[in-house]
Amino acid sequence: MAQIVLEHISKRFEIEGKTIDALADINLEIEKGEIFGIIGMSGAGKSTLVRCLNFLEKPTDGKVLIDGSNLGTLTEKELRTQRRDIAMIFQHFNLLLQKTVLDNIAFPLVIQGKKKAEARKRAKELLQIVGLEEKEKAYPSQLSGGQKQRVAIARALASNPHILLCDEATSALDPQTTQSILNLLKQINQKYGITIVIITHQMDVIREVCEKVAIIEAGRLVEHGNVVDIFNHPKSAAGKKLIIGDNVSATVTGEKSQVNEEVIVRAVFTENSAFEPVVANMILRIGEPINILKADTKNVNGIAKGEMLLGLPQNKRKEITEYLTEKGLEIEEVEQYAG
Ligand SMILES: Nc1ncnc2c1ncn2[C@@H]1O[C@H](COP(=O)(O)OP(=O)(O)O)[C@@H](O)[C@H]1O
Ligand SMILES: [Mg+2]
Known part of the structure; x- marks a missing residue:
């Protein structure tokens, strides 16, 4: 069985009497150790989908199975434990500004009940993995965007997750920094076998690191498969627009x-x-x-x-x-x- 299985996932938001079908009947499987991309235009439902993966957002319908466990059947407490296996990083890093780099990484471990000294020791190891040992005493405001994302990655790895979800994690970074973060993600994937799900609207990011890709449009999964196949021959209208249109609009400038x-x-x-x-x-x-x-x-x-x-x-x-x-x-x- 695949590590992540989505069966008939739908998510409907009701706000002020209006209904938004953010996701409609999504079926998807992601294998252990894969780097899987999810692309789509703004508003397509990417963030909602990734939030459904760890039940930060509860799907209106359908099942999410992680390592065979059906998230919908877990108690709140079981869900919290399960979520330690599923880490997440974001576009805007979400670091704690009042804490040092080291404590940003150690903090979630302390929350989980680790002793402070032990948590800091682990945080130092993690800083080494992301190549930021010399910044342990710095505060987030003293770091570049790329360095902040490295801290966020270290923090995400603190609880030894099996899955790392990246929601537009490189969207605020310049191309060179994006490249270095993607290299780090690849390294982490290879070294620790962590499954990585990358949500992005940047086609180059998918080309660079993903093996598999899914395209969503207006809450629907319109196409998925190997990156090589889909990028060479997008079949869906949305795929063509994203992949071919991406190149054409690049030429306009x-x-x-x-x-x-x-x-x-x-x-x-x-x-x-x-x-x-x-x-x-x-x-x-x-x-x-x-x-x-x-x-x-x-x-x-x-x-x-x-x-x-x-x-x-x-x-x-x-x-x-x-x-x-x-x-x-x-x-x-x-x-x-x-x-
Ligand atoms: N909490 C929410 N309440 C109401 N509508 C939401 C909520 N979250 C997302 N949506 C709507 O769901 C759709 C998909 O949003 P989102 O998943 O953020 O798209 P993407 O990440 O692809 O840009 C959008 O129409 C958005 O306005
Ligand atoms: Mg989004």
């Missing part, structure tokens, strides 16, 4: 097109086709400039994956598409966005 009557094409290479020769040869062959609106190659769980967004002159479109197809790339035309 980029250089303006110099090519008239441009068709935007997304080229994906799933095998190890070398990027440079393909593009260089394509330009040679066509004899006209081609706008590379965006290009990146990433290592998705050991599989080299490359992706380009090309602005092609309308009249060369067929030729280029054929050439790239011949080279093993998959081509799809992208809807033009107004900006």
Whole structure:
């Protein structure tokens, strides 16, 4: 059995006579040791879903099974104990400002009944894991965003959780700091086998660390599976908008097109086709400039994956598409966005 099982989860909020179906009939399984991503637009229900996972939010309908135990059947006390297995980190870190870094981490352990000295000893070990030993006496206000998130991660690990839930944990961080936090999460996943659930609206975060991904839209699970498959071929409208639309909107802020009557094409290479020769040869062959609106190659769980967004002159479109197809790339035309 999967470590996290959601069966027909629904969550309905009633406020001021209005009903909001934040989640509708979600079925999902997350295996032990996975790094699982959940993506969706703002308001899709991601935070509600993750809060239902540890019963911070009680689902209106359906079952949540964690390591085989049905959270809906537990007493409050049993639930509190069970929750120690499920830690959580947030976008805004939620550190206690009046406490030092060390005491922020030790505090939950003291609450759980550990002696202060023992809790501090454990907190020091945790600071070492997150690479912040030298900051134990600092206060949160003296730390950068990335350092605050490291403290929050250390605190989350204090009770030896089996599962770590991350709700937009990198959304307030710059790209470089995001990268370092993602590396830390990967390390923790590998070293301690902790299952990590990452909720985000940032597609790059999912590409970078997740093996599996689920897409939710308007409270419904519209698509889920391997990141490689879904990012290469999103099937749902929401998936296409998030994954392909993400790239296209990124180009809007980029250089303006110099090519008239441009068709935007997304080229994906799933095998190890070398990027440079393909593009260089394509330009040679066509004899006209081609706008590379965006290009990146990433290592998705050991599989080299490359992706380009090309602005092609309308009249060369067929030729280029054929050439790239011949080279093993998959081509799809992208809807033009107004900006
Ligand atoms: N406590 C609440 N009371 C009423 N409505 C809520 C509550 N929490 C979330 N919602 C509503 O549920 C929907 C999903 O919200 P949320 O899970 O926060 O989305 P996301 O995290 O994907 O942005 C939104 O329409 C939101 O307004
Ligand atoms: Mg949210």
